[in-house]
Amino acid sequence: MDLEHVARFVAAPELIALDDLTMPDRRQLPERRLHALAGDRAWRVSEVLKRWNHFGRPIMSDIYTTITASLADVALLKSRGEWFLLYRMTVADGDDMYYLGGRPVTENDDVPAVWHHFPASLARFYTHLHNGWYYIAGKTVGPLPLREMFRIDAFEWGILDGLSPDEYPDSSRCVATFRSGGGGYLCLHIDRENVRGVWSSDEPPYFVDYSTYLDIWTNVGLGA
Template sequence: MDKIAFLKQYRKSIEFVSDKDLLHIENGKIPGKWLEIFREADKFIQKDKLIALWKSVCEKELSNTISYIKENLVELELIIDNGEYAVLYSIKSEDEEIHYYEGGISTKSVLNDWVAFPEVIKAFYEELHNGFYYFASRAMGLVPFEHVTRFDDYEWGILEELDEPLGINMEKTYGFFQSGMGGYVAIDLDNSMDDTATLWFTNDQPEYNVSFWDVVDEWIVIGMQDN
């Protein structure tokens, strides 16, 4: 199965943006730094510019993710789906298969309390990607704004099974990373200093006071290696 046929299994209207169409994208649709990357004809220079952009935003926080992308990126393409642009990464796994990851175009937040979130999370979404995740499942990564889980909006059966008192404020807790199998890496705005986060599960006990970026970095790489 070719690439576009595979992608269309999950999004019927998805298309690749050609080099010709790239020249005619309306101002403001895509940030200039991304246009510069996609208009670079030399693929080695293009990758260097891509990695430099990632490092400028989250070099410390996602160091393993950046290293894996640098070593295993096969192709970088601009896609469009229902008028929305995104970046498609073709990344080689450890067993030499190609897996597709999607990075939304960076944008300003629509979330309440956005000003209160940790600075690097804000920078990631506003300067790099509105989410970065495995294409097929839209999981195993940082989800786009429209899929961020505000915990108080959901009923969690696990609450009745907790061994210890609940350690987060559900009204101020947001899940930015989803595993696709009931796991979340979440930020409680009442306890978010030093990127403190909670590992939340729909079918297991939560783990409090973990490092948001350490967990996210590890889980993204696991997904890239093993999906």
């Protein structure tokens, strides 16, 4: 793990060995995460991929395939009191890319209103795998942590000038859950119990299949 590189994007990162965890530390971490890290590199990779198979593949099948082929190592990382899994991915051109996966959501966590509208497979990802999983540069090309999500009506878009409201989704109902790093946002459009995907970029937002776009654009980040 190249911690010097990681430190360019992650505040005060520390790689923590299991033997160095205090009892209060251990109480903050899921038992399944401690189990996954209690072995050599091959064990860690294998155990993390098992979790992805159960809780990542159902909503991001292509990215699961890509991760299976490119995951080189996983380690426990601490940044300003928060715990993460640090993923080192060796991509097709031989370069390493680093991703962070946040601690899964628990019943004791404060969650934003959008959480209660998540599609079931997305909610399982957040509760059993990661509260956010993203490329370390700008928290991009992956599902955002809950606290980083925002309504896209915070933007002022000249691209909507001249369009009638029925020509695009209501931006006040669109919560960005993913950012591409190049101005694209994948959103959940929440209209009472009706929840749909929306893609927003440098053109008027439009409805999409949420899981398909999440899978495609996350894969784009890994060069697949």
